[in-house]
Amino acid sequence: MAGDAGRGGSSRVKFDRFARRKLVNRIITVLAGLAVIAALYPLVDLVYTALVQGGGVLFQLTFLTARNPTPCSVVSCATVGIGPTIEGSAILVGLASLISVPVGVLAAIFASEYRTRGIGRVVSFTADVLSGVPSILMGAFVYGYLVLEYPNLVESVISGSLALAAIMIPIITRTTEEALRTVPDATREAAIALGIAKWKMSLRIVLISALPGVVTGVLLAVMRAAGEAAPLILLTGFSTNWYTRPDLPVGSLPVLIYTYALQPYSNWHAVAWGATLFLLIAILVVNVLSRYTIQRMVTKMSGGS
């Protein structure tokens, strides 16, 4: 026992250090936990409020198909709906996808598969920069190039979907290019050695091998476009009518939320909440579905059951 005295001293120092380390560890854990709460709180609060405020409206069966309501401040105002707005959003995002998917994917193929002479690198750098540009600037870009030339397109489906496409293209290009990079060179060499032409190899072998990543990128871009308000306020305006012509305004969910939330009519507020909840649920469903299908595609490709 007596021989332990010296060691007792040193182990006391060790004990102090250990206690300090434990304390620091606890502080960091608490801070990290607080950060998680701070990061998640807005999301949880948003979903919760949207559910409380919009749930009642959304779960009336006609909400998704009926016409938008007329201004009304009395509680008994009936028939509210966002049918034309959902249609408008679908058309805008659909058109934007029709433009941006081929352009974005082809640009990515160019950047990844035709890297000679550094042009490919310029493409990927440009896509990187463009995907960080605020969406209102994309709107201003379309305004400057299209609307100033054709003033009757000032509030139209065409200019709105072009702006959404401009937002989607760099996102699709970046994610597709990354997905193409994950395809091993051995696959390319196999195709080259069989005498398969380069464009066929790029489109029908390399791109197909990278498909799960490409689909993820496209869905990411679609969800981003579906939630954009700023360029649409500038370029598409708002309408409560069903779609008729591509050179006229249509409604869209983000613009509806913006417009209705700022008006003093209680039924419009309710509709805005319902639309918010619908947009949230739609994005969630697309997200989950895409993950599920991608997972299945991957297992199918890797030969699993």
Place this chain on the structure above:
Amino acid sequence: MESVKLRADHLTAFYGGKPAIQDISLEFPDRKVTAIIGPSGCGKSTLIRCLNRLHETAPRTRVEGKVLLDDEDIYQLDPVRVRRRIGMVFQKPNPFVTMSIYDNVSAAMRFNGRHTREELDHAVVHSLQQSALWEEVKDRVDAPATSLSGGQQQRLCIARALAADPEVLLMDEPCSALDPIATAKIEELVGRLKTDYTVVIVTHNMQQAARVADYTAFLYLGKLIEFGPTEDLFERPKEKLTESYITGRFG
């Protein structure tokens, strides 16, 4: 002496400014197996990759000299057409992972031209038979290529190359990723393939060269040291370097 199918003529290939092979002149006799041996880094793979113009597809590469296929310089021809006449099998099996066994074998035909379903069926069966894989996969040709074992995948890649109907088959260390049983199968296969094809096989396994090749070329530091009938090269090497290599003194 047999007729020459493929001939490298003063071939020099650069990789990032440095020559990987230098001034190699070599003749590959028609319907024979020619092995290229040598220690790691001697330029074996570079040489074989010059024979179907694959070397130039990598960045910062350059090729000088000629490669004559039936007395025609392949560097004057369209590279895509050259590769349809000269097939290749790689070190690691590289089937198209998104495709079934059937689609892998028929890839060259499907991508390079129009064929009826019957023609494709026939070519797939025939190529799989040639590569000795048919018996193992005949009731599951629609299964993913990745469901096969490594050795089976390599025979699938051989079948895929053969289905393109090439005249020459290049094999770049085709057994280096395989176990001994799979290796034996591939070697046996190579022996049978030479009745229809001119085969060039790179190997760092000297026993393999001795077993499968009619002719052997020994490369060292990017230069051709010796070339001749396999038996002569292994039993009566003319060069001192060859002798030290085959007796295991370096490499």
